[in-house]
Amino acid sequence: MEDALVLKYAAAVPRYTSYPTAPHFSGEIGNAEYESWLGAIGEGNSLSLYAHIPYCDRLCWFCACHTKQTLRYEPVAAYLAGLHQEIEALGNRVTSGARVTALHLGGGSPTLVRPDDLIALRDRFSRHFTFAEDCEISVEMDPNDLDEARHDALAAIGMTRASFGIQDFDPVVQKAINRIQTYEQTRDAIEASRARGVRSVNCDVLYGLPHQTMATLERTIEAVLSLEPDRVALFGYAHVPWMKKHQQMIPEASLPDVVARYAQMARAAEMLVAAGYEAIGIDHFARPSDSLAVASREGRLRRNFQGYTDDMAETLIGLGASAIGQFREGYVQNTPATGEYLRQVEQGGLAALRGYALTPEDRLRARVIALVMCEFGFSFARIEAEFPALAASVVDEARLFRARDTDGLSTIEAGAFKLTARGRPFARSVAAVFDAHLSNGRGRHSVAV
Template sequence: MSADTAPRYTSYPTAPHFHSDVDGATVEGWLAAIGEGERLSLYVHVPFCDRLCWFCACHTKQTLRYEPVAEFVAALMAEIELVGRLTDKRGKVAALHFGGGSPTMLKPEHLHQVMGALRGHFDFLPDAEISVEIDPNDIDEAKLDALAEVGLTRASLGIQDFDPQVQKAINREQSFADTKWVVDGLRARGVRSVNLDVLYGLPHQTQESVAATMAQVLSLRPDRIALFGYAHVPWFKKHQTMIDEAALPGADERLIQSQVAARIVAEAGYDIIGLDHFALPTDTLAKAARAGKLRRNFQGYTDDLCETLIGFGPSSVSRYRQGHAQNIPATGEYQRQVRAGTLPTARGIVFTDEDRLRGWVIEKLMCDFSFSGRQALELFGAAARKVLAEAAVVSQDEAPMLVREGDLFVVPEQHRVLVRVVAARFDPYFSKGTARHSAAV
């Protein structure tokens, strides 16, 4: 693996190191250990789209028929019931996120059924956040109404880029007018927070086209903006071979595009959050970052402090206090196992004490660009000394990307764009594994 690639560290240990020793029986024990009143997060993965965007690295499949989606919904309801019996309403749901794929492919009646099942088997806190990833091309008035009726509090819309040439090159044609219509419709229905996702490093993108897209994004005044570098991983997602590699910007151009976009957003009054997020100062994500409470999970940066995240649907990843668990990726096999009354766990990993320590260090670097030696010792005791010694060695590099400032080990501002590479220095799995990762910028 080259030094300019690294995991995105939405989990630690990362998914390539999960294994089949973690199975349904393991997860049953972890679910049974959830404490009375423990705050929970839930994630629902909808593995379908009505078109396949060539840039996408998510677990999804294209379907132009609704029957497979309806069959999936029936299996999803069975999984919710199964997990609900095992948790027996001991936890309190503080956050629910629908991802995909395209969750907005669900018909209103199915969205209501899924939410009814979730509320029937889990106790939701009155202020629970309910968020949904939205493809503006899937939305109509009835779906907007249904989202509002199930209690949507935060919407996340994929934009990628508004330039027609770029959109054609990634098979994602989506006008600014259609996007604005959805944003306006959500706000008219009382949805209090809107996030917009934008990509740089796409085919045919230039600094000028990125700047133009950011200006249009800012005209919608979203509460949050996520600015991601396109991950070109055709060895992992075969449909990315449809993208003309000759049209992709090089590493230097990618870096400049990210800097141009970030500068435009920051100058518009948004706080910079971690590596690639931005938020209005009044947003809860910005408040969490200022308070040192920013977290990172499978959805990226979050203000969700729950230690337990339960995933539903094919390929979804759960995080328990004891470890990670991932569901079967293949939708058909997932459905067969759930209908047989067994948890559809395919693999996972049990945390060691060292995993917890290194996971804390990596999350701190990804969220705060620093970590405290004193806090590491307070949380993990003498075991932290090994990692602190490693940090001291990294800080003595000829051109260090980690420097010591009193009690803190800090990533200097000029190196923060490469924080994933810094985090990988504390990841012993990284150097031993064979997984290929995306560009670090």
């Protein structure tokens, strides 16, 4: 791939885990709308639940999540009490006829929660929501937090998928991002999870990190492959120090440039595919038998705030400070400040700060962008069938992009707009073509490769 092409399409654009993206949410949507949308969930609908634990016992300098460091457990315990209140408030507003098909504990570091509190949290969910028998329960894992008691507690809550953040195993890179985590720690934690019946293991790897080279990344990928994960998420480090001040601890001079980032991504992807993993979307890889790979092959791949998923639930309820929920009607985000979050849930149970109500035009563009990100294109007939009164605008935009595409990123064949193999690494940039909100300048984003 020519360097000029990488530079041309590396402009900062959203990751498109939603449309419109979070910078376009506003305070015009709050608890009143949230309550209405919760009440509209019908009998027999499926739900996903995401619970955010915004605490870590160390702060990784690369992290762009809403989290804070604490060396005391008291703030965590107080936060969990508030989360229990929110669970009850939401459960009272959602019909018991809706089934929870997925529960995800994210952070922060959910594994810093004490064993008894993990079990109590799961019990609280079970008292207020109806869980499907085959509900997938996934947890973001930090090997530095884990001990036998926590492993036992995770088994007791029914964890089915363990997601391990690795980033890079190189000691120099780890020191630069303040994430010290040995291969042996990670291996032992994965083995302990599998010994307790976990069906699926995911490993997160980052490229574009400070002092990271092709050689260090290759060694990390080789080490990850030896762990035999079921899935690998290969993310580009998002350097956003204007939004996350602790990233200022990472000198920009230590970061690889855009061309080097792209080369790292391409090489890591090549190694994963050579090892038998199927490429899923722009940044995931899965064993052919994994449900994510099956969903991709069958055209059921979806994208939400956790990235690529095979979760087919239409509604995602976000719990905890800063968590975002996705409904048929739109999006809702909780207040990110933990103190204010606790105050609000104590008063009324809901803590929505802002959100967005979808228009028919938004739904059309959300659908097109999701298809570009998940399937690298879309059939004109499919869009016209789903949005008969509105489809002409995006079909025209697709044709215009193709007419101006002198780089061979796209094609139109048999009435379908498709990215070529050359264009797929730049799916975020192509998706941005269909983003009607991007031009208003709200929000700053990370580079697209």
